[in-house]
Amino acid sequence: CNSSVYQMSPLNTVMLVGDSGVGKTCLLVRFKDGAFLAGSFISTVGIDFRNKVMSIDAVKVKLQIWDTAGQERFRSVTHAYYRDAHALLLLYDVTNKASFDNIRAWLTEIHEYAQQDVVVMLLGNKADVTHDRVVKREEGEKLAKEFGVPFMETSAKSGLNVELAFTAVARELKHRTMKEPDEPKFQLQEYVDKEMRTAGCCRS
């Protein structure tokens, strides 16, 4: 007989967005299955989704994660889903300058189509790559500060910060839907920074 009682959160939708090839599908597969999809790159068509339940304190937080197609020709499909997203993980690729430059356009689009209070987190993916890196971590931090969104670098290949990115978002969403009246506001960036410091900078 298991006496532990879990509370269950309402379903939270988390949408992965960003240019084609930045690693959205790989990030989701790493988070869900703990594996890296090596080999040929197969672009997502339209939209795909996976469910995951995370335990945050004594609460089961249900996430439905939508993996969108980054290719321009699927953009109208993505637009239709923004409205129902509770959180957005916006990715660029640290080895692809254009994907970083396009973040401003993605943020404009988010502003136009998503709910006003949507949780947005900027992720600089492929941080495992050293020789081909063209976007410095500081540049990602600066852009994120400018738009007032939390930021971290990730790697779907090594697993760096992948769990942390989803945990931070799940905590924020849990806090929003199940906050005790006297509980202080959850500070997402502070939580991320603290977790990274505790893990000695970077965690996989």
Ligand SMILES: Nc1nc2c(ncn2[C@@H]2O[C@H](COP(=O)(O)OP(=O)(O)OP(=O)(O)O)[C@@H](O)[C@H]2O)c(=O)[nH]1
């Ligand atoms: N080195 C490295 N390669 C990665 C990483 N994440 C993804 N890749 C590679 O980048 C390519 C594109 O990854 P996907 O996850 O399919 O990209 P996507 O953003 O889902 O692309 P679309 O479906 O077209 O929007 C693949 O060849 C992956 O192996 C990473 O963290 N590090």
